[in-house]
Amino acid sequence: MVSSISHMLLTLLSTSLLLCTYFHFAKAQGGSQPIVHGLSWTYYDSSCPKLESIVRKELKKVFKDDIGQAAGLLRLHFHDCFVQGCDGSVLLDGSASGPSEQDAPPNLSLRAKAFTIIDDLRRRVQNKCGRVVSCADITALAARDAVFLSGGPDYDIPLGRRDGLNFATTSATLANLPPPSFNTTSLLTSLATMNFTATDVVALSGGHTIGISHCTSFTDRLYPTQDPTMDKYFAGTLKSTCPAANSNNTAVLDIRSPNRFDNKYYVDLMNRQGLFTSDQDLYTDSRTRSILSVLTGSQGEIRANCFVRNSDNVALLSSVVEKEKEAWSAF
Ligand SMILES: *[C@@H]1O[C@H](CO)[C@@H](O)[C@H](O)[C@H]1NC(C)=O
Numbered sequence: 623m624v625s626s627i628s629h630m631l632l633t634l635l636s637t638s639l640l641l642c643t644y645f646h647f648a649k650a651q652g653g654s655q656p657i658v659h660g661l662s663w664t665y666y667d668s669s670c671p672k673l674e675s676i677v678r679k680e681l682k683k684v685f686k687d688d689i690g691q692a693a694g695l696l697r698l699h700f701h702d703c704f705v706q707g708c709d710g711s712v713l714l715d716g717s718a719s720g721p722s723e724q725d726a727p728p729n730l731s732l733r734a735k736a737f738t739i740i741d742d743l744r745r746r747v748q749n750k751c752g753r754v755v756s757c758a759d760i761t762a763l764a765a766r767d768a769v770f771l772s773g774g775p776d777y778d779i780p781l782g783r784r785d786g787l788n789f790a791t792t793s794a795t796l797a798n799l800p801p802p803s804f805n806t807t808s809l810l811t812s813l814a815t816m817n818f819t820a821t822d823v824v825a826l827s828g829g830h831t832i833g834i835s836h837c838t839s840f841t842d843r844l845y846p847t848q849d850p851t852m853d854k855y856f857a858g859t860l861k862s863t864c865p866a867a868n869s870n871n872t873a874v875l876d877i878r879s880p881n882r883f884d885n886k887y888y889v890d891l892m893n894r895q896g897l898f899t900s901d902q903d904l905y906t907d908s909r910t911r912s913i914l915s916v917l918t919g920s921q922g923e924i925r926a927n928c929f930v931r932n933s934d935n936v937a938l939l940s941s942v943v944e945k946e947k948e949a950w951s952a953f
């Protein structure tokens with residue numbers, strides 16, 4: 623089980639490599655992959671040797687007070703990378719979701735607190751080392767520590783990004799970030815522009831193992847009619863959280879372990895308890911469903927029927943789902 627979880631996580635992290643070309647997990651992979659020119663594993667070793675410990679020590683304190691901030695930082699890094707590469711552009715005042723424009727369409731609702739945390743880290747690093755570390759690198763390190771400190775794997779990332787000079791514009795932001803209402807076909811099409819495979823998309827979606835969402839991102843699945851692919855009990859819970867389509871409330875993305883970076887998000891999907899259309903449809907669409915089933919199991923399997931892979935064994939799959947559902951209902 624543990625090995626399959628870390629496989630899933632590494633897949634997720636390697637997805638980030640595609641995302642921003644820079645983010646890397648070569649050490650976890652045995653250090654075999656080349657890194658982007660200009661980046662290095664030892665970039666700040668002489669100019670700011672304490673960089674990584676400053677970030678980790680501070681984030682430990684931040685997460686001790688509010689582990690919810692981990693998701694905010696991970697999301698901030700992804701959004702930075704999605705729109706014109708991991709260049710810190712999302713942080714610029716004037717960017718479509720930057721600190722002064724958090725109301726911008728498409729309501730990215732990046733947490734204001736995430737920007738504050740990055741700025742605080744930047745100040746600490748700068749006090750210690752001078753203005754040598756880019757905001758893009760600080761954001762990437764913060765995302766790494768958000769994963770690790772919420773129970774995910776630790777991994778090394780090469781550093782040496784430079785901060786971009788251009789804002790993340792609304793049109794670039796809209797063009798790059800698929801909305802939660804997308805089905806798998808639309809999601810795959812949208813992310814194919816970044817050369818994401820179906821496996822990459824499933825792994826990237828796994829980032830929803832932590833974090834929260836505003837009701838408006840999913841109430842189209844509740845009102846006026848309930849999405850038939852949603853578990854009825856789950857829908858009832860969501861309706862009480864979001865009594866109206868435009869409710870200002872929030873719900874967690876992973877009902878089983880909302881603050882823990884693990885594989886429960888995939889278990890949610892198998893139980894029809896994914897929050898967004900873009901989540902749940904991964905289990906409806908056969909192209910992604912098969913990947914997802916692998917990610918939730920351990921490596922290999924104990925076949926229930928020697929002649930049928932368990933993933934093809936419909937009777938078995940539904941009994942596993944039922945068992946999980948009971949476990950959740952007792953919760
Ligand atoms: C988007 O942000 C605006 C401004 O803060 C807010 O009025 C609106 O309700 C938000 N929409 C959604 C869908 O969250």
Ligand SMILES: *[C@@H]1O[C@H](CO)[C@@H](O)[C@H](O)[C@H]1NC(C)=O
Nearest residue numbers: 803804805806807808809907
């Ligand atoms: C996915 O969404 C697109 C755009 O809304 C729609 O045209 C298509 O029929 C949907 N596909 C499925 C399988 O529901």
Ligand SMILES: *[C@@H]1O[C@H](CO)[C@@H](O)[C@H](O)[C@H]1NC(C)=O
Nearest residue numbers: 640641643814815816817818
């Ligand atoms: C996607 O792959 C093609 C072919 O390998 C390559 O030319 C293109 O630059 C890639 N796109 C991105 C966004 O990496």
Ligand SMILES: *[C@@H]1O[C@H](CO)[C@@H](O)[C@H](O)[C@H]1NC(C)=O
Nearest residue numbers: 864865866867868869870871
């Ligand atoms: C959501 O918040 C906005 C601004 O605070 C308010 O105007 C609106 O009435 C609220 N919506 C609901 C459904 O409570």
